[in-house]
Amino acid sequence: MSLTLAQKIIKTHLLSGEMTPGSDIGLKIDQTLTQDATGTMAYLEFEAMGVPRVKTERSVAYIDHNTLQTGFENADDHRYIQTVAKKHGIYFSRPGNGICHQVHLERFGIPGKTLIGSDSHTPTGGGIGMLAMGAGGLDVAVAMGSGEYYITMPKMLRINLTGKLSPWVSAKDIILEVLRILSVKGGVGKIVEYGGNGIATLSVPERATITNMGAELGATTSIFPSDEVTLSFLKAQGREKDWVELKPDSDAKYDETIEINLSELKPMAACPHSPDAVKTVDEIGSIKVDQVCIGSCTNSSYRDMMRIASILKGKTVHPDVSLAIAPGSKQVYNMLAQNGALADLISAGARILECACGPCIGMGQSPNSGGISLRTFNRNFEGRSGTADGQIYLVSPETAAASAIYGVLTNPQTLGEEAPIEQPEKFLINDNMIVPPADEKEATDVEVLRGPNIKEVPTTTALPQDITAKALLKVGDNITTDHIMPAGAKILPYRSNIPYLSNFCFGVCDKEFPERCREYGKGIVVGGSNYGQGSSREHAVLVPLYLGIKAVVAKSFARIHCANLANAGILPLVFKNEKDYDGIDQMDELELPDIRATVENGGTVTVKNLTKGTSFEADAVLSDRQRKIVLAGGLLSYIKEQNK
Ligand code: F3S
Numbered sequence: 001m002s003l004t005l006a007q008k009i010i011k012t013h014l015l016s017g018e019m020t021p022g023s024d025i026g027l028k029i030d031q032t033l034t035q036d037a038t039g040t041m042a043y044l045e046f047e048a049m050g051v052p053r054v055k056t057e058r059s060v061a062y063i064d065h066n067t068l069q070t071g072f073e074n075a076d077d078h079r080y081i082q083t084v085a086k087k088h089g090i091y092f093s094r095p096g097n098g099i100c101h102q103v104h105l106e107r108f109g110i111p112g113k114t115l116i117g118s119d120s121h122t123p124t125g126g127g128i129g130m131l132a133m134g135a136g137g138l139d140v141a142v143a144m145g146s147g148e149y150y151i152t153m154p155k156m157l158r159i160n161l162t163g164k165l166s167p168w169v170s171a172k173d174i175i176l177e178v179l180r181i182l183s184v185k186g187g188v189g190k191i192v193e194y195g196g197n198g199i200a201t202l203s204v205p206e207r208a209t210i211t212n213m214g215a216e217l218g219a220t221t222s223i224f225p226s227d228e229v230t231l232s233f234l235k236a237q238g239r240e241k242d243w244v245e246l247k248p249d250s251d252a253k254y255d256e257t258i259e260i261n262l263s264e265l266k267p268m269a270a271c272p273h274s275p276d277a278v279k280t281v282d283e284i285g286s287i288k289v290d291q292v293c294i295g296s297c298t299n300s301s302y303r304d305m306m307r308i309a310s311i312l313k314g315k316t317v318h319p320d321v322s323l324a325i326a327p328g329s330k331q332v333y334n335m336l337a338q339n340g341a342l343a344d345l346i347s348a349g350a351r352i353l354e355c356a357c358g359p360c361i362g363m364g365q366s367p368n369s370g371g372i373s374l375r376t377f378n379r380n381f382e383g384r385s386g387t388a389d390g391q392i393y394l395v396s397p398e399t400a401a402a403s404a405i406y407g408v409l410t411n412p413q414t415l416g417e418e419a420p421i422e423q424p425e426k427f428l429i430n431d432n433m434i435v436p437p438a439d440e441k442e443a444t445d446v447e448v449l450r451g452p453n454i455k456e457v458p459t460t461t462a463l464p465q466d467i468t469a470k471a472l473l474k475v476g477d478n479i480t481t482d483h484i485m486p487a488g489a490k491i492l493p494y495r496s497n498i499p500y501l502s503n504f505c506f507g508v509c510d511k512e513f514p515e516r517c518r519e520y521g522k523g524i525v526v527g528g529s530n531y532g533q534g535s536s537r538e539h540a541v542l543v544p545l546y547l548g549i550k551a552v553v554a555k556s557f558a559r560i561h562c563a564n565l566a567n568a569g570i571l572p573l574v575f576k577n578e579k580d581y582d583g584i585d586q587m588d589e590l591e592l593p594d595i596r597a598t599v600e601n602g603g604t605v606t607v608k609n610l611t612k613g614t615s616f617e618a619d620a621v622l623s624d625r626q627r628k629i630v631l632a633g634g635l636l637s638y639i640k641e642q643n644k
Helices: 005-013 036-049 072-088 100-107 122-128 137-146 171-182 197-201 204-217 228-236 302-312 330-339 341-348 397-406 498-504 513-520 539-546 559-568 578-583 595-601 624-632 635-643
Strands: 014-016 024-028 031-034 058-062 091-093 114-117 131-134 148-152 155-162 190-195 221-223 256-261 268-270 278-280 291-294 322-325 372-375 391-394 467-474 523-526 549-554 571-575 589-592 604-609 614-620
Touching (some): 031 137, 036 539, 100 330, 171 204, 197 228, 302 330, 595 604, 624 635
Parallel strands (some): 190 221, 291 372, 467 523
Antiparallel strands (some): 268 391, 467 589
């Protein structure tokens, strides 16, 4: 049988299930990564499993999100992660070494391997030919402890890239075009595979920009073949031995194919507040800009930084614009320092930030009230920047740098001739900020250090026979994990402190929600379509769990969030008839009779609305394995039951 590239990797890693779309499959996981905002919880969960050493080929703990260290909380988390990593066989990438996905691509990514990460942009690794997926922290903990990960077999979507990008048009514009075509829901249940003769013109970091933002399509992952371009990147990283050639069979069958002619693309921008609200820069026009931020795991490679340095060289940032730049890794930063490009950025008036997520996760650089901020990042959800009415446009580094000079949104094609940026023959390789784990013998003596910010993981009990609870919150479509559990400098340091975080749950939608939960002790959330889109943040389920949420009934769910709900022991239900959503009001009393038996048998639940005297049908969106997980009261309880 002829196979797509992703199917080939799945086949060699298949532990259970059939490779037909919609089937539950178990995959052997070769590598894992965590970042600190989700990692603390993932390692607490890993510890709760009682496995002494990770079972993966390579696991890496990165510190890149909470690097401001405004109080002891971040430092406590970093120290905890460093010691837990050392003890259990995990590499530790120190704060300052860079953003997880950029560093992983440079130093650890291997074509043909499977990777899961507790960060939704883990598909960045698809740029180097990995099957790389974002997952909840608990799934990553389980993968570290068992080497296994379970998903629903996705459909295959092929995107054929033909032609060659015009000057000043770059990889970011390609993925913005894909988002324009497919929308933030267009990739759900699919793996996006890139092919066509246009891919040979794209370097690994450019490919990674595209696979990175495949997360915004809702796709399971995105992947490029591993070819000569991949080999030259790995050679330049001193890792050519990691290269293998990988491509789909020439007669591989795809469920869907999209054609994009690179030569026809223009500079694009995603308008506030959704990554798929895409227009060309010319269509939007010369709007005044207050801030420009360049960096994030989408656009912070050496190539991106050299491109903006070439634009800013000899120029001055517009007096009304604040330009902040965060190189993606110490490798990139160091190379810019050595070749003089950093001096060009500083001289132009850029504010150089640490190589970390920074403004992308709302850690500093919030724009002024109502301010327009152009960002090379991947998300522009309302409030994510830290300014509730900030207007965030997602653009390429080229558009960002040109606009920083002129103070208005500027099409970089007006800049004149574009100088080529070549991949260096050798990147600067210095792994002195990556701490290897202790060997097995020494590991027993390593003490895991826990400061007062490290609290317990909330858990629940086995699913009861019946649930009766009020609909404590009713929200609309496209609720993101940022709505459920906001990020930002004031909250992010408390990611290992669920009781404290619970004060902010759904704060953007309804500030009274946590208080209502405390008053009633238990509740149900009613959601619209694409509920839980955005990040892999399992705090967006752990905090509602802590507040007593037993079930979420929605029109549809985002993949990772749905899996996270099941892992936490919260029941995800979808309306059989979406119109029934309209028949529920917030604070209605809902009854889920015989829910345990229904989940056990995989049937439909008849939910009674006791307040209105009506009823409606809903289905539990659970795989067979997830049914067992929810029945057990979450993945940790399930694993413990299995290990008995
Ligand atoms: Fe960090 Fe933003 Fe990427 S938070 S991992 S740079 S999406």
